[in-house]
Amino acid sequence: MDPQLTSLIVPAEEAAQIEECLSHLVEDTGGNYALLLDKSGQVIVSQGDGIRQDITALGALIAGTFASSREVAKLLREKDFRMLFQQGVRENIFIALIEEQWILCVIFNKGTHIGLVKVLTKKATDELAAVLERVRQQHKSRDEVLGSSFRTSMEDTIDLLFKD
């Protein structure tokens, strides 16, 4: 099968490492929130103050912003923009790309200096790139992770929920 179509499986151990990395990043920068997204906009891990209800929409929009900026980069004959910064009155978002696959974002307020966020995010992206590499190298089959009867159960659920 086309390798681009196989799922990216994040094992428990790697997910724990990502959580730790993000929680250090929030703590050390004094930021409010850190998110790791897949380029498709799906949230892999989030860390920070409280639970954000809007996190799914936030993921989709940030990934959209990044994908759109990549197209802008191409028009400027750049491969992509590795980092993006969005400045608000109260909160700011700093976004960095990890190996064309993942997107790391830090949400912080004016109490945190952008320079510090930049430096520590760079350090975190290096760590996360190593985690991503390990995730990619593990070739677990779907059945190993989900169980062989998953597909049938999923089809039953789809039939049950997707109706007028």
Next chain:
Amino acid sequence: MALINVAAREIHCKIVYYGPGMCGKTTNLQYIHESVSPDVKGDLLSIATETERTLFFDFLPLDLGKVRGFQTRFHLYTVPGQVLYERTRVAVLNGSDGVVFVADSQKDKLEENIKSLKELAMNVTRQNKKFQEFPIVLQYNKRDMPNALPVAVMDRYLNGMNWTRHEAIATTGVGVFDTLKSISRLVISKL
């Protein structure tokens, strides 16, 4: 590619509705949003122009609940159909697991459908994916229009790959859930 988070026991899949301008992609999502149970759907997010044409994308998260212990989520997107927004379509298509190609059945839209499908093939290939293996479901929308082409004619020009296809009238919901079921099953079979 779909994302399986073993620690959080979550599965995420991204499905994109693609097709020429005004073919009914947003209407599909609106109908799904109106009709599915409130426990399943999230908010429908639309980035549209003042005239309600899609500018960037529409986004509808669906949470199917736990299946065999895994929280399963489908994220539905539409692309802006207008020719002008090709680069935006590339951006939205990024990382998708499957595509619903919505074709407008009206006679005078056939050429736009063909062009849009060609563009989709090119954009999928550019993302280093094999178009022949990529999960696609066809929807022939606006079957209620008096100038709708016969299905056999549309098949000849659009369905050379023999994809599953559904006839639809998205405004009233005909065929909308059949299409969603087909693409969901196809995406799950490729996990």
